[in-house]
Amino acid sequence: MKIIAVDPGLARIGWAILESDGDSFSLVECGLLQTPKEDNLPKRLSEIHSKITGLVSKHKPSSFAVEELFFSKNVKTAIDVAQARGVIIMSAQLTGLPVYEYTPNQVKQAVTSSGSADKLQVGKMVQMLLRLPKIPSPDDVADACALGLCHLFSLR
Amino acid sequence: MKIIAVDPGLARIGWAILESDGDSFSLVECGLLQTPKEDNLPKRLSEIHSKITGLVSKHKPSSFAVEELFFSKNVKTAIDVAQARGVIIMSAQLTGLPVYEYTPNQVKQAVTSSGSADKLQVGKMVQMLLRLPKIPSPDDVADACALGLCHLFSLR
Numbered sequence: 001m002k003i004i005a006v007d008p009g010l011a012r013i014g015w016a017i018l019e020s021d022g023d024s025f026s027l028v029e030c031g032l033l034q035t036p037k038e039d040n041l042p043k044r045l046s047e048i049h050s051k052i053t054g055l056v057s058k059h060k061p062s063s064f065a066v067e068e069l070f071f072s073k074n075v076k077t078a079i080d081v082a083q084a085r086g087v088i089i090m091s092a093q094l095t096g097l098p099v100y101e102y103t104p105n106q107v108k109q110a111v112t113s114s115g116s117a118d119k120l121q122v123g124k125m126v127q128m129l130l131r132l133p134k135i136p137s138p139d140d141v142a143d144a145c146a147l148g149l150c151h152l153f154s155l156r
Numbered sequence: 157m158k159i160i161a162v163d164p165g166l167a168r169i170g171w172a173i174l175e176s177d178g179d180s181f182s183l184v185e186c187g188l189l190q191t192p193k194e195d196n197l198p199k200r201l202s203e204i205h206s207k208i209t210g211l212v213s214k215h216k217p218s219s220f221a222v223e224e225l226f227f228s229k230n231v232k233t234a235i236d237v238a239q240a241r242g243v244i245i246m247s248a249q250l251t252g253l254p255v256y257e258y259t260p261n262q263v264k265q266a267v268t269s270s271g272s273a274d275k276l277q278v279g280k281m282v283q284m285l286l287r288l289p290k291i292p293s294p295d296d297v298a299d300a301c302a303l304g305l306c307h308l309f310s311l312r
Contacts (some may be wrong), residue, residue, distance in 0.1 A: 086201055099197075
């Protein structure tokens, strides 16, 4: 089974395509999608739509996982991320895939068995579970990988 | 010149199509787009995308105005509206129309000459400027009409 996991953002969006044969998990591809701050909001949002649609079309996953928003940052940032997240979820829905949402705590809990794990701990578990030479970077990409693993665990 | 103005929301979205011949303004059509709370977020967001795209396709306006977010409500509401607003702006951009954003204060200022006008005052000016038998209702629709007028004023 192949899935796509997306860590939403306006300027930086981590994504990961993971595959599972039931017992083990592997990373098919992951990356960071960036939209330039110089571009206006409509252009950045349609760029996100187009890239997300392109990823689904290329990899043909069977479901789509998106991380819930985390509200510790300032309101301006939360609004930017929420606008982009709306576009990501809508783009997922338009591809016809079932969309699953997980909170940051659910992801940490699933991957490390602790809802309060730090980034490094999550990163190390991602590296181990996906048998990678190092922790995926930057953080946005590692987060997408962790989200993808959480989603695969919850589908089992 | 014909324009579309949209007051963003997740559950309730006011929209208005206005026309201007340079001197006077008229309301072509306005309405309230609602998404059912029983539907999940992906479905509601793609419904919004589809309806907005349909309105542009039907009325063929030459530009698209969207209201900026107003942050007085709780964070959960702000996030819901922001996710929907992202979808609305992206949908507008995908139609190829230029997208304009105005703050609630800019709209009030443009329509009533006061940034602190109340809803009734804005509604009455909308009624007068568009020569309507009564204030458009509900508020979301009156707000969209006011936004549309603000946009037409600023294009002059």
